[in-house]
Each structure stands twice: as C-alpha cells, then as structure tokens.
Amino acid sequence: GKGESGINIFTIEQILSLAGESDYTNLLREKLSQTDAGINYAEYLIAETGSAVVVNTQSEPSYLSLLPEISIIVSKSNRVVKDMSEALNRLRTENLFDSSGCITFIxxxxxTADIEKVLITGVHGPKKLYVIVINF
Incomplete structure (x- = not known):
C-alpha cells in the first residue's frame, strides 16, 4: 500500500495473502514493478568485483532486486569475502545452493553494448543500487 510519504510499500507476506498459489508469481511481478525500491539481504559481498550475493527464496525472490527502480542491499561487514571463488566455496559450505532456487550476483x-557497440547502462533491472554494510 501507500506509506505516509506516498511511497509504495508491500511486504512479500502481503502479496502472498492477496494471491492464491497460482497467481503468486504474476501478482508479485506486478506489485514489485510498481514498488519504488526493493530491499535484499546479501549473504556475501565480494570485494574484488564489488558484487552482492543474494540467495533467493520465496520470501526474498529474485524479482525483489530486479524489478524496482532502486535496489537496496543490506549485509554485515563480516560477510565480505575476497573474490568469487571464496563466495562460491562459502555458499557450498553453508549449503546455500540447496536452499535456493536462484542465487543472484548483483x-x-x-x-550492454549490443546495439552498434555503444555502451548503454540501466536497460534492465534497477537504475540505482545502494549497499548498506552493518558492522557486526
């Protein structure tokens, strides 16, 4: 629904309660495309590439980081890893591949430079990305 400042605010639980099992995906896409920002938790932050590793579940689907114009990623400082190899090893060690249908690297x-080799940014996905690191 609308928050006090006019911002669209939806929780995944609200969307689930509005939809039956069969409409869940379509309703989720529709609501998230109307939402100003999506907030995700990153299991890991990769220092070498500046990437966030988001393990997607039904309560934190990949659409949450892909459809809204603003993506906000929250993680803990002790979840920063050196490189992709370390992130993949930790995902494997913590059995996070098994608990997710999808893992998103943001x-x-x-x-893209598909059209006449001219680099264009922001064609797909969010236009802005913010990462918040909490010191734990």
Missing amino acids: TGPSR
Missing part, C-alpha cells in the same frame, strides 16, 4: 546497473 554488481550494479545492467550494461
């Missing part, structure tokens, strides 16, 4: 707005 490094910023999309980039």
Whole structure:
C-alpha cells in the first residue's frame, strides 16, 4: 500500500495473502514493478568485483532486486569475502545452493553494448543500487 510519504510499500507476506498459489508469481511481478525500491539481504559481498550475493527464496525472490527502480542491499561487514571463488566455496559450505532456487550476483546497473557497440547502462533491472554494510 501507500506509506505516509506516498511511497509504495508491500511486504512479500502481503502479496502472498492477496494471491492464491497460482497467481503468486504474476501478482508479485506486478506489485514489485510498481514498488519504488526493493530491499535484499546479501549473504556475501565480494570485494574484488564489488558484487552482492543474494540467495533467493520465496520470501526474498529474485524479482525483489530486479524489478524496482532502486535496489537496496543490506549485509554485515563480516560477510565480505575476497573474490568469487571464496563466495562460491562459502555458499557450498553453508549449503546455500540447496536452499535456493536462484542465487543472484548483483554488481550494479545492467550494461550492454549490443546495439552498434555503444555502451548503454540501466536497460534492465534497477537504475540505482545502494549497499548498506552493518558492522557486526
């Protein structure tokens, strides 16, 4: 619904309560495309590439980081890893591949040079990405 400042605010639980099992995906896409920002928790932050590793579940689907114009990623400072190899090893060690249908690696707005080799950013996905690191 609308928050006090006019911002669209939806929780995944609200969307689930509005939809039956069969409409869940379509309703989720519709609501998230109307939402100003999506907030995700990153299991890991990769120092080498500046990437966030988001383990997607039904309560934190990949659409949450892909459809809203603003993506906000929250993680803990002790979840920063050196490189992709370390992130993949930790995902394996913590059995996070088994608990997710999808793992999303987010490094910023999309980039493409498909058309006449001219680089264009932000064609797909969020236009802005914010990362909040909490010191634990």
